[in-house]
Amino acid sequence: MKSESEYKILKLVEANPNITQREIAKHLGISLGKTHYVVKALVLKGFVKFSNFRNSDNKVSYTYFLTPKGIFEKSKLTKEFLESKIKENNKLEE
Secondary structure (H helix, E strand, O other), X not given: OHHHHHHHHXXXXXXXXXXXXXXXXXXXXXXXXXXXXXXXXXXXXXXXXXXXXXXXXXXOOEEEEEOHHHHHHHHHHHHHHHHHHHHHHHHHHO
């Protein structure tokens, strides 16, 4: 589910702005390619911004920031995610 991946990435970025895409991929158990695709989509949607570390010797390192739009989207996805898990739980209980 794409929105689930988006939600999880938004959550990770919010908790750790210095996380790398490789670390996101490892943490979520998805490919680096999919991670890059989803992060790029989040940037294009305006949910996430990134910038290079100014004082870093490693110029491929980025810091990710949730935009106000991204914070709103994360809240919306959190609600949808929780509602889907409640539905799954109710089906299991039946």
